[in-house]
Amino acid sequence: MLFYSSYMLTALAALLVTCHALQKLPGTPRLPSVPGLPGRDGLKGQSRLPGLLESLDAQLVLLNLKHRLSRLEGVLALNGKIKEVGxxxxxxxxxxxxxxxxxxxxxxxxxxxxxxxxxxxxxxxxxxxxxxxxxxxxxxxxxxxxxxxxxxxxxxxxxxxxxxxxxxxxxxxxxxxxxxxxxxxxxxxxxxxxxxxxx
Incomplete structure (x- = not known):
């Protein structure tokens, strides 16, 4: 179980690092800045995604990860590998x-x-x-x-x-x-x- 949990955390960390690295690849097309919305670079408006779209994208990634982790917890609980209390x-x-x-x-x-x-x-x-x-x-x-x-x-x-x-x-x-x-x-x-x- 501990090995499996460590594997899951390692895989999750690798996924997050990969996603972050992909956003910084040279040649990745940049979206146009939206006036009045600060991007990743503050008020410069030079980010790949406007602030609002970037925030929604991060929320979708988090929701997907929460859903997958919840499913894995369910499988482990069903097999008696973990017990959850509060x-x-x-x-x-x-x-x-x-x-x-x-x-x-x-x-x-x-x-x-x-x-x-x-x-x-x-x-x-x-x-x-x-x-x-x-x-x-x-x-x-x-x-x-x-x-x-x-x-x-x-x-x-x-x-x-x-x-x-x-x-x-x-x-x-x-x-x-x-x-x-x-x-x-x-x-x-x-x-x-x-x-x-x-x-």
Whole structure:
């Protein structure tokens, strides 16, 4: 999934660069300037497209890209590869690694480790955990104070779903995993767990 997302972002960037480069090719016919409408070159009126047409063209390109991305998200959701909750998308590459490697993989893909902020998000992450039948790391770590956990960005937890008698590591288990029942456990960060990212 992460590879596919990276591929999509690379393809999108290449498309945008190509479109931009094509507009600057020598010999591309220039449209006449429209008096009173600033073109790409400000008030000089010497752009290839008058300002209004250029704006409409950019809007059409954006609408087309949004439509295509929406279709791709639908296909991935249908195949169970991603889960969407509100503004967040959760996805896994199916790999089991230690906490640092999981975090790095997510950041390289443009996201971060999945960290539920409510029950609905926890259920979405749980559905991926169940699909792979593997425990997964969450984007939550123990703070400076023992048994005080926070999101990896340093913000305090606003939602928890600890398993009974957890957390119990007392400073020795600094990371958090999610079980296949959706409950959380504090765990050592060097264990191999499923990578689930949020975007």
């Amino acid at each position: 503004e967040k998308i959760f996805a896994s590459n199916g790999k089991e690694v230690d906490f640092a490697s999981a975090l790095e993989s997510c950041e390289e893909a443009g996201g971060t480790l999945a960290a539920p902020t409510n029950e609905e998000e926890n259920k979405a992450i749980l559905s991926i955990v169940k699909q792979y039948n593997r425990y997964a790391y969450l984007g939550i770590k123990e703070g400076e104070t023992s048994d005080r956990f926070e999101y990896i960005n340093g913000k305090p937890l606003n939602y928890t779903n600890w398993h009974q008698y957890e957390p119990n590591g007392k400073g020795t288990e600094k990371c958090v995993e999610i079980y296949t029942d959706g409950r959380w456990n504090d765990k050592k960060c060097n264990q191999y767990r499923l990578t689930i990212c949020e975007f």
